[in-house]
Amino acid sequence: MNKEGVRMRTRVAVIFGGMSVEHEVSVISALQAIQNMDESRYEIIPVYISKEGAWYTGDTLLDIEEYKNLKGLLAKSQRIQLLREGDNRVIINKEPKPKFGKAYINEIDVAFPIVHGTFAEDGVLQGYLELLGLPYVGCDVVSSSTGMDKVIMKNVYRDSGLPILDYVWFYSTKWNEDQDELVKKVEGKLQYPVIVKPANLGSSVGISKAANVDELEEAVELASQFANKIVIEKMVQNMTEINCSVLGDYEAAEASVCEQVLGNDEILSYEDKYAGGGSKGGGASKGMESTNRIIPADISEEKTKEIQELAVAAFQVLGCSGVSRIDFLIDNDTNNVFINEINTIPGSLSFYLWEPTGKPYKELTNDLIQLALKRTREREQLMFSIDSNLFSLGKLSGGKGSKN
Ligand SMILES: Nc1ncnc2c1ncn2[C@@H]1O[C@H](COP(=O)(O)OP(=O)(O)O)[C@@H](O)[C@H]1O
Numbered sequence: 001m002n003k004e005g006v007r008m009r010t011r012v013a014v015i016f017g018g019m020s021v022e023h024e025v026s027v028i029s030a031l032q033a034i035q036n037m038d039e040s041r042y043e044i045i046p047v048y049i050s051k052e053g054a055w056y057t058g059d060t061l062l063d064i065e066e067y068k069n070l071k072g073l074l075a076k077s078q079r080i081q082l083l084r085e086g087d088n089r090v091i092i093n094k095e096p097k098p099k100f101g102k103a104y105i106n107e108i109d110v111a112f113p114i115v116h117g118t119f120a121e122d123g124v125l126q127g128y129l130e131l132l133g134l135p136y137v138g139c140d141v142v143s144s145s146t147g148m149d150k151v152i153m154k155n156v157y158r159d160s161g162l163p164i165l166d167y168v169w170f171y172s173t174k175w176n177e178d179q180d181e182l183v184k185k186v187e188g189k190l191q192y193p194v195i196v197k198p199a200n201l202g203s204s205v206g207i208s209k210a211a212n213v214d215e216l217e218e219a220v221e222l223a224s225q226f227a228n229k230i231v232i233e234k235m236v237q238n239m240t241e242i243n244c245s246v247l248g249d250y251e252a253a254e255a256s257v258c259e260q261v262l263g264n265d266e267i268l269s270y271e272d273k274y275a276g277g278g279s280k281g282g283g284a285s286k287g288m289e290s291t292n293r294i295i296p297a298d299i300s301e302e303k304t305k306e307i308q309e310l311a312v313a314a315f316q317v318l319g320c321s322g323v324s325r326i327d328f329l330i331d332n333d334t335n336n337v338f339i340n341e342i343n344t345i346p347g348s349l350s351f352y353l354w355e356p357t358g359k360p361y362k363e364l365t366n367d368l369i370q371l372a373l374k375r376t377r378e379r380e381q382l383m384f385s386i387d388s389n390l391f392s393l394g395k396l397s398g399g400k401g402s403k404n
Pocket residue numbers: 165195197201202203204205207233234235236237239241263266267268327329340341
């Protein structure tokens with residue numbers, strides 16, 4: 001604190017881990033990001049969500065080696081709970097509250113979620129932070145949840161005139177009841193081969209391709225194990241995969257350089273993506289960097305520009321904020337570009353795309369925190385309630401009147 005009682009450094013709670021299949025990716029991304037935050041401006045507090053959903057803090061959580069023994073790590077960390085206190089303070093308390101001594105650990109100014117998948121990237125965590133009244137980095141509830149559900153996302157993009165691949169979707173329960181009708185629908189609208197996906201997961205979990213009706217059945221069954229909403233897309237057979245990151249908000253957003261992802265011509269598996277193909281890539285600690293990629297992408301300047309413009313449009317139409325990565329497929333036979341998906345909390349925050357764009361990682365994390373604080377300032381200008389008590393006007397005395 002300085003003389004006026006104002007804290008000199010903004011206190012940032014970096015939230016990571018989480019109850020999703022991408023737990024490990026989150027840990028790697030968060031620890032990397034923490035090492036790239038400006039300590040003269042920000043005081044960092046690690047907040048780890050275990051695979052079981054319990055929240056912890058403590059310096060041991062900053063050491064990647066400690067994650068080899070999760071039980072040991074949790075034993076060395078402090079179980080916590082975030083609480084809203086008074087009008088405008090969010091504090092971290094010990095959990096359970098100790099019988100003796102202080103329960104209070106720290107006050108937080110802003111949360112920085114670096115968590116993927118279910119309960120985190122999908123707007124659930126964002127909703128919790130909204131209820132706490134805590135400013136947070138990244139997309140808000142609506143943009144997060146829209147980005148996470150491939151069906152809703154496609155609906156919005158299609159409605160906005162953005163290019164997406166033809167698709168069919170249904171609930172898995174409907175598949176069990178009316179399989180023949182759905183097969184007809186898929187075959188009528190798309191041609192084999194198709195790609196079958198659960199609507200709301202990441203890391204290629206549950207995704208497979210199908211070249212005929214038997215494979216379609218298998219693929220839908222696989223996807224149904226992970227979600228009750230299934231998306232089936234036309235498969236682009238001769239494709240180039242391009243990713244582009246966008247930083248900003250609804251008012252101003254910029255696109256990074258593009259990267260070209262080199263797959264194995266097959267759908268990337270979870271291991272390919274995050275462990276560099278298991279044994280050959282040197283394990284999960286290498287994380288996202290070990291996926292084969294070309295930066296900048298080996299495509300024409302014109303295509304690059306087209307993709308960058310589409311990326312900004314895809315980001316802004318959902319109302320995104322912070323940094324997101326938009327993934328594209330180019331059909332090499334027609335040269336057409338399609339938006340495949342948006343990742344609202346990209347692995348490694350896409351820092352490796354911003355560095356070659358001319359923005360060092362420290363500047364990226366600073367921009368992200370400042371965007372979060374900007375959104376809070378803007379929202380404070382909006383009216384959330386009307387400062388009069390309708391009950392006191394005597395018009396809502398029950399009966400018919402209460403329905404109007
Ligand atoms: N329609 C498609 N045609 C060809 N390949 C696809 C198609 N959709 C997805 N893929 C491949 O599968 C991968 C994972 O699909 P994606 O929709 O990005 O799922 P996730 O959310 O799990 O990352 C993509 O990176 C791409 O390699």
